[in-house]
Amino acid sequence: MPERKPRKDAARNREAVLVAADALFARHASPEDVTMADIAAAAGVGKGTLFRAFGDRPGLLRALYEARLEPVRAAAEAGPPPLGPTTAPRQRVPALLDAVLCFKLDNRRLALALEESGSGSPYQAEHYERWHTLLRAALEQIPGLADTGFTAHALLAATRADLVEHLAGQERVPRERLRAQLAHFTAGVLGLDPPQEATAQD
Amino acid sequence: MPERKPRKDAARNREAVLVAADALFARHASPEDVTMADIAAAAGVGKGTLFRAFGDRPGLLRALYEARLEPVRAAAEAGPPPLGPTTAPRQRVPALLDAVLCFKLDNRRLALALEESGSGSPYQAEHYERWHTLLRAALEQIPGLADTGFTAHALLAATRADLVEHLAGQERVPRERLRAQLAHFTAGVLGLDPPQEATAQD
DNA sequence: GTCAAAGCGGACCCTGGGTCCGGATTCTAC
């Protein structure tokens, strides 16, 4: 499985497409008025190239999303506290959720685009499963918690891209307020005393 | 605004379309391979008729969904306990969520189709707002609960159609188990003693 | 029975994702 590396122009074009797509999604309010042809044009590349590199629209979105997510994921899977695995579960669960929320806040349009690209159930996506597994494992270490699988799903559901978009976008809930609300909610689920006061997480 | 009632043939056709669509969505695993043309054909009606009656695809889906939802909604807004407004909040919140979950379980394909129809944010849909308002009002009556608006969203997020589809469909979690898990989760959020033992709801 | 309004339906249009293939590039072997 030498998996010979791609040609130089292929790599360059792939990068150009990612950059262009990123910019386009950031610029347009709704993902569905960024067309594959638009992306190709913006990247100065033919449509064929774009489909060759990413397979299809969901594929492109996924690639973009995962590239952006990578550092966060790495921090969560092997980084230092409060995200990394050495953190005590009661601190780590809220930290993980906060990280996911922040990521979605920083990449609202992209996350939305991915969800709306109709790439089958989001629950089969690799990145979702990773978060779920991580979260579930942390939950399992907290005594007295049952149904950790479902609980992990339910907690993650509170960070769904369209909900975030609705709250942050339409309702104009400020970022820090949203984070606090999620933290509060999470604490409730874990049965901890909720962080009522301004828990300095700015 | 006499809003004169529609002609008889119009009413009949509208009904035929709803029935046909319902049957088609039930029969097909994925909503997206039920085409508008399919529905028209199955209803024995022209495409024009179908679009005249419902405007567009999301419109049709919404009409179907709301027709199905109507009785549940009525029960929740003005019915007897445990769903109706006379119920004590601590009982009513779980009851509302259970009702929503059951509805989605009974109408999985339809709910999925609606979500996937790309009719803008689901959070602006009338039916969603109704549930949210109801739930929030109930939550507000429980002392010591903050962020009721967010909490209502987060709880409802746990009943999202695609999550339900994933759990009930792919993972084959049995209906009663799912209901129990949601009930348990809800209890946790409310800070109640969770219904640990087999709370006979099978 | 008559007439206008409402509705019907299927041919048609158009957008946008996805394919194809002749020609240009890059890489490898000599």
Place this chain on the structure above:
DNA sequence: GTAGAATCCGGACCCAGGGTCCGCTTTGAC
């Protein structure tokens, strides 16, 4: 350096499916 093959490029092309249009039919009020 160069020949040849493998890979890639790109834009013309295809097609499914949502949505429109308009001449004809049905309905119902008088």
